[in-house]
Amino acid sequence: MDQYEFVEPMVQEPMVQEPVVPEPVVPEPVVPEPVVPHEQIENIAVAPPMPVAPPMPVAPPMPVQIPMLPQRFCVHTTQYGREGYYLIRWTHSGFDQDNKRIHCLKPDNHLNRFYNIASRTITPYRWNEIITKKNNGTVSRPMRWSYTDKYLRFDDTRIPVLRITPYNVLPSIKATSFIPISAPVAPVAPLAPVAPVAPLVPLVPKPTMYKIETIPQHVIRALLRDAAMYEEECPITSVDIDITNGAVTSCFHIFEKDAIQKWLSLPNSREKCPICNTPCNSYTLD
Numbered sequence: 259m260d261q262y263e264f265v266e267p268m269v270q271e272p273m274v275q276e277p278v279v280p281e282p283v284v285p286e287p288v289v290p291e292p293v294v295p296h297e298q299i300e301n302i303a304v305a306p307p308m309p310v311a312p313p314m315p316v317a318p319p320m321p322v323q324i325p326m327l328p329q330r331f332c333v334h335t336t337q338y339g340r341e342g343y344y345l346i347r348w349t350h351s352g353f354d355q356d357n358k359r360i361h362c363l364k365p366d367n368h369l370n371r372f373y374n375i376a377s378r379t380i381t382p383y384r385w386n387e388i389i390t391k392k393n394n395g396t397v398s399r400p401m402r403w404s405y406t407d408k409y410l411r412f413d414d415t416r417i418p419v420l421r422i423t424p425y426n427v428l429p430s431i432k433a434t435s436f437i438p439i440s441a442p443v444a445p446v447a448p449l450a451p452v453a454p455v456a457p458l459v460p461l462v463p464k465p466t467m468y469k470i471e472t473i474p475q476h477v478i479r480a481l482l483r484d485a486a487m488y489e490e491e492c493p494i495t496s497v498d499i500d501i502t503n504g505a506v507t508s509c510f511h512i513f514e515k516d517a518i519q520k521w522l523s524l525p526n527s528r529e530k531c532p533i534c535n536t537p538c539n540s541y542t543l544d
C-alpha cells in the first residue's frame with residue numbers, strides 16, 4: 259500500500275551490511291561520502307564545498323544491497339528564484355545493455371496537499387548510481403542520488419528528499435509538481451491551507467457550481483478507453499487506468515474508481531476533485 263516507505267532501504271543498508279560482509283574489508287572508509295556537486299541542487303549554505311579531487315573511483319564493489327531509488331521522491335530546488343521542493347516519480351522503462359534497470363523520471367503531482375518538512379537522522383549519505391531517461395527523450399544517462407535527512411510528510415505519506423546529480427537528468431518542473439517553501443511550516447490543517455500552493459496551480463475560473471446530472475455510458479467508455487490507450491495513470495494511486503478500474507468525474511478527470519470514491523468520501527476533500535478542485539461526482543461504467 260504505502261510505496262513511499264523509503265526508510266527501509268536505509269535501515270537495512272548499514273545494519274545488514276556489517277554482519278553480512280564476507281571479507282573484513284570495511285566498506286565505509288572507502289566511500290568518499292560527501293561527494294561532488296550538490297550545489298546544483300542546493301545552492302543553500304548547507305552545501306559544504308568539498309571538491310573531492312578525483313571523481314570517485316567507481317564505487318567499490320557494491321555490498322549486497324543497493325538501495326532502490328524511491329518511487330516517489332523530491333528534490334530541493336531554488337530554480338526560478340523560488341525555494342521549494344520538486345516532486346518526482348519514476349516508472350520503469352526497460353533495461354540497458356548491461357541489464358541495468360532504466361528509470362524514466364516524471365514530474366509528480368502535489369495534488370494541492372499541504373506538506374510538512376521533517377528531519378530524521380540517517381547514517382552515511384551514500385551515493386547510488388542509476389540510469390535514467392527523461393520521459394520524452396531517448397537519451398539515457400547515468401545519475402547519482404542519495405538520501406538527505408529531510409522528508410516531506412502528508413498524513414501517512416512520506417516523501418524523501420534526495421540529492422541528485424547531475425540535476426539536468428530531471429524533467430522540467432511543472433507547477434503541479436513544485437511545492438514552494440513560503441512560511442515556516444505552520445500547524446497542519448490538512449487540506450485547508452491550500453494557500454501556499456494555490457497560486458501555482460493554473461487558476462480555475464471560479465466555479466459557479468459545476469452541476470452535471472450524469473455522464474452517458476458511451477462517453478465514459480470512450481474516455482476510459484482513451485486513457486488506457488495513452489497509458490494514463492490514476493493521479494492518486496499511479497495505477498494504470500483501464501476500462502474496468504477507471505472512473506470519470508463530472509469535471510472529466512480520470513481516476514481509479516476506488517481511489518476517487520474514497521477521496522470524495524473524505525470530509526477534507528469536500529467532494530472536490532483533487533486535480534481541479536471543482537465539486538464533483540464520479541461515474542463508472544455499469
Ligand SMILES: [Zn+2]
Nearest residue numbers: 509511531534
Ligand atoms: Zn477535476
